[in-house]
Amino acid sequence: MLCARGLGGLRARAAPLRPGRAGLGGLGAGIRARGVSTSWSPVGAAFNVKPQGRRLDLFGERRGLFGVPELSSPEGFRIAQENALRKTDLLVERARCTPPGPQTVLIFDELSDSLCRVADLADFVKIAHPEPAFREAAEEACRSIGTVVEKLNTNVELYQSLQKLLADEKLMDSLDPETRRVAELFMFDFEISGIHLDKEKRKRAVDLNVKILDLSSTFLMGTNFPTKIEKHLLPAHIHHNFVFTGDHVMIDGLHAEAPDDLVREAAYKIFLYPNADQLKCLEELLSSRDLLAKLVGYSTYSHRALQGTIAKNPETVMEFLEKLSDKLSERTVKDFEMIRGMKMKLNPQNSELMPWDPPYYSGVIRAERYNIEPSLYCPFFSLGACMEGLNILFNKLLGISLYAEQPAKGEVWCEDVRKLAVVHESEGLLGYIYCDFFQRADKPHQDCHFTIRGGRLKEDGDYQLPVVVLMLNLPHSSRNLPTLLTPGMMENLFHEMGHAMHSMLGRTRYQHVTGTRCPTDFAEVPSILMEYFANDYRVVNQFARHYQTGQAWQLRFSHLVGYGAKYYSYLMSRAVASMVWKECFLQDPFNRAAGERYRREMLAHGGGKEPMLMVQGMLQKCPSVDDFVSALVSDLDLDFETFLMDSE
Numbered sequence: 001m002l003c004a005r006g007l008g009g010l011r012a013r014a015a016p017l018r019p020g021r022a023g024l025g026g027l028g029a030g031i032r033a034r035g036v037s038t039s040w041s042p043v044g045a046a047f048n049v050k051p052q053g054r055r056l057d058l059f060g061e062r063r064g065l066f067g068v069p070e071l072s073s074p075e076g077f078r079i080a081q082e083n084a085l086r087k088t089d090l091l092v093e094r095a096r097c098t099p100p101g102p103q104t105v106l107i108f109d110e111l112s113d114s115l116c117r118v119a120d121l122a123d124f125v126k127i128a129h130p131e132p133a134f135r136e137a138a139e140e141a142c143r144s145i146g147t148v149v150e151k152l153n154t155n156v157e158l159y160q161s162l163q164k165l166l167a168d169e170k171l172m173d174s175l176d177p178e179t180r181r182v183a184e185l186f187m188f189d190f191e192i193s194g195i196h197l198d199k200e201k202r203k204r205a206v207d208l209n210v211k212i213l214d215l216s217s218t219f220l221m222g223t224n225f226p227t228k229i230e231k232h233l234l235p236a237h238i239h240h241n242f243v244f245t246g247d248h249v250m251i252d253g254l255h256a257e258a259p260d261d262l263v264r265e266a267a268y269k270i271f272l273y274p275n276a277d278q279l280k281c282l283e284e285l286l287s288s289r290d291l292l293a294k295l296v297g298y299s300t301y302s303h304r305a306l307q308g309t310i311a312k313n314p315e316t317v318m319e320f321l322e323k324l325s326d327k328l329s330e331r332t333v334k335d336f337e338m339i340r341g342m343k344m345k346l347n348p349q350n351s352e353l354m355p356w357d358p359p360y361y362s363g364v365i366r367a368e369r370y371n372i373e374p375s376l377y378c379p380f381f382s383l384g385a386c387m388e389g390l391n392i393l394f395n396k397l398l399g400i401s402l403y404a405e406q407p408a409k410g411e412v413w414c415e416d417v418r419k420l421a422v423v424h425e426s427e428g429l430l431g432y433i434y435c436d437f438f439q440r441a442d443k444p445h446q447d448c449h450f451t452i453r454g455g456r457l458k459e460d461g462d463y464q465l466p467v468v469v470l471m472l473n474l475p476h477s478s479r480n481l482p483t484l485l486t487p488g489m490m491e492n493l494f495h496e497m498g499h500a501m502h503s504m505l506g507r508t509r510y511q512h513v514t515g516t517r518c519p520t521d522f523a524e525v526p527s528i529l530m531e532y533f534a535n536d537y538r539v540v541n542q543f544a545r546h547y548q549t550g551q552a553w554q555l556r557f558s559h560l561v562g563y564g565a566k567y568y569s570y571l572m573s574r575a576v577a578s579m580v581w582k583e584c585f586l587q588d589p590f591n592r593a594a595g596e597r598y599r600r601e602m603l604a605h606g607g608g609k610e611p612m613l614m615v616q617g618m619l620q621k622c623p624s625v626d627d628f629v630s631a632l633v634s635d636l637d638l639d640f641e642t643f644l645m646d647s648e
Contacts (some may be wrong), residue, residue: 005197007075010053011630012281018256027280031475035333035639040126041646042321042388042403043387043388043390043391043402043403043404044384044385044387044388044391044422045384045405046384046387046418047382047383047387047403047404047418047435047437047482047483048382048383048384048385048477048547049384049477049482049483050416050476050477050484055273057173063123063408063409063410063411064076064410064411065121065134065410065411065412065413066196066271066411066434066452066467067408067411068080068119068121071085071121072278072410073138073439074131074133074136074137074349076137076140077122077125077137077138077140078116078137078140078141078434080118080141081118081141081144081145083114083146084114084115084117085117085145085148086508087114088111088114088115088148088152090153091107091110092111092152092158093109094107095107095108095111095158095161096157096158096161097161100159100161100164100165100168100171101165101171102175102179104164104165104183105163105164105165105175105179105182105186105510106459106510108162108182108183108186108512109182109456109510109511109512111457112511112512113454113511113512115148115149116146116454116511117453118141118145119141119142119145119149120450120451120453121138121452121453122139122141122142122145122456123138123142123450124138124450125138125413125451126138126139126142126217127183127220127221127224127444128228128413128443128444128469128471129345129413130414130434130440130441130442130443131413132412132635134413139217142213142217143210143213143217144213144215146209146210147206147213148208149492150193150201150205150206150209150210150213151206153189153190153193153206153209154190154193154195154196154197154202154203154205155193156195159190159476162183162186162187163187165183166183166184167336174379175444177508177609178508178509178513178605178608179510181513181608181609181610182510182512182513182608184512185308186606187514188307188511191296192293192296192304192307193205193209193296194297196297197295197296201295201296204295205295205296208288208290208291208292208295211284211288212285212288212289212292215284215285215288217284218281219278219281219282219285221423222275222277222278222281223278224434224444224445224446225253225588226243226251226252226271226274227250227252227270227271228248228249228250228251229248229249229251229270230243230247230248230249231244231248231249233249234249234266235262236564238260238262238263238266241258241260241263242267245577247260251266251267251270251271252271252445253267253271253316254267254271254356254443255267255270256356256359256360257359257360258360258365259360261347261350261356261357264356264357264360264617265354265356265636267356268355282585286301289301292304295322295422300314302313302314302317307571308519308611309315309519309520309521309522309611310519310521310522310572310576310611310612310615311521311568311572316625318585319566319625320568320571320572320625320628320629321568321571323625323626323629323632324571324629324632327629327633328636331636335362336353336428338365339358339361339362339365340353340618342364342365342368343357343361344393346361346364357469377487378484378485378486378535379484379546379548380486380544380545380546380547381484381485381486381489381490381544382482382483382484383437383474383477383482383483383484383493384482384547385543385544385545385547386485386543387402388543389539389542389544390402390493390494390497392542392543393539393542393589393590394501395425396590396592396595397589397590397591397592397594397595397598398424398448398501398505398592398595398596398599399424399425399426399592400423400425400501400504400553400610401422401423401425402421402422402423402433403420403421403423404418404419404420404421405419405420405421406419407433408440413436414436414438414440416432416437416438416599417435417436418434418435418437418474419432419433419434419435420432420433420434420435420475422500422504424511429465429505429507429600430452430465430466430504431455431465431466431467431468431504432465432466432468433468433469433470433500433504434452434467434468434469434470435469435470435471435472436469436471436472437470437471437472437474438472438473438474438475438476439473439474439475439476439484439485443473444470444471444647445473446469446471446473447470447471447473447492447495447496448496449468449469449470449471449496449503449527450468450469450471451468451514451515451516451517452467452468452469453465453466453467454466454511454514454515454517455503455508455511455515456505456508456509456510456511456514457505457509457510463507464511466503466504466506466514466515468499468500468503468504468515470496470497470499470500471496472489472492472493472496474489481547482547484547490534491531491534491535493534494530494531494534495527495528495531495534496527496529497530498526498527498528498529498530498531499516499523499526499527501526501603502515502523502526502527502603502606503515503516503602505599505604506603506604506605506606507604508604508605508606508607509608510596510606510608512607512610513605513606513607514606514607515606516606517606517607518605518611519605519607519611520569521568521569521572521573521611522568522573522576522611522614522615523569523573524570524573524574525573525576525577525580525602526577526578526603527573527582528573528574528577529577529581529585531577532553532577532578532581532585533585533589534591538589538590539589539590551636571632572628574632575627575628575629575631575632576615576623576628576631578631578632578634578635579619579623579627579631580598580602580619582616583618583619583629584597584618586630597618598618601614601617601618602614602615602617602618608646
């Protein structure tokens, strides 16, 4: 999953996450060098041991979060915000005075970057930092920067400085394709923000956008809050399945894989119990989206949201989903009967299939049919082994290695966060990945990728290296036991690392289109493609070793914010990923030539190229809706027994 907000005319192109850049001094320090560091260590070992407490350092400098000096305390967000806004004023004036040309696009990109660099970092800190003061300061920074951005998106003078460039046909023809596309994207973002409206309506558009930002933030926080009930309301014999605080039980999820039917039922009914405030927030959010879309000239919010995607419009999305539904209807009925039969077999006295049953009983069916017991596989998938597996895969496929690096004092928000350097065999250091992998109190129960800073070519010729965070919710290791992953956890790890590689390898000139700053239904392709690698026995066989022997719903649905009108993207991205896998990697998942082609055609462009053109370049054809449907259906035809037989 990607996480992003979007900054209108200065909007992040990813419907999933957000990058950042200028204005903060610290991120440049220590990231500029591209050579080899003597502090790097093997990645696998770094994740199979508990981090050692840092040696007492009475005189060492505290660098602040992500190495940003201002962020050594919560108050630093105000300073960072003020610095970014001062730079914004200077860049707006510079844009107004600069004659139209390539420099116009560079100024816009730097303006976007200056704001995103604070907003993106704050977007992550406001939900992930363990200290409330940091979260609150980051939330305030997000709101303040977001408000400024929406005002800039309706700034007529700023718009006119870009319009002069786009109106000059000869000048536009002289631009390289990436610069031309970025200029058009900036203009498109102005247009969907209501720049064409009169002054009063532009103000209304700004107010609606700010309201949407506030409602989105409130709704997202609400999706992660646990539900608290008095413990006497639950049967005593299931108390041990939940967390207690005093006389109350905290229900923080669905417990979908719990073998006890009553545990699943209780978790489902309590965690998803309608919350009046959350429902009101969602209704206001949807209403505000609709008002904004109609105000700026669209018939629905989905028509506005799907501009520039692979699907392009909601009509294509509905065609895709309806055709897929038709193809799968018979399978769905058979699956339902199979799941119901399994429940009847195991629980004949209570055999009616309930909403909280399918995930558990479908898992039981898989385990019985293929003789798979997840607990027997976990010892072969220690977190360290899986990280080393990713390292092996990236090295063979892309010439990339992952190295653990010791963070500086104050650089990370929790001592179990690991920092990885991403290094190419000939290009050197590509960027950094901060791995926030382990469970902790008040941490959202979701797996995400956050861009902290996007890559871009700087004026001095150096490349600004990307910085991202991967957030998972894995169990901690113990003194005698490393963190062991279920197959599902391993697949999620590979998925999120696919996003990270997209960010590392999207070497665009402009941060506005770097990495995952691209349409949502394309942004999920690299991550879902990694799931195919995670499920291929030839890949797994490279690293699966026993850690000891070495032998081998809606009110809780956070995607309604970041993926509004775009949740189909997972399916369409899976269809594209399926075609890429079968075309390029099925025969040899370590094929270096195919890996380089994948980087060249799909990863390198970020959002700097039309998504369908990238798909065409990789597949050497332009897929239709029917092709997407067929790709997904054909995946279901693959016999898992073949995987097992081939792996023996």
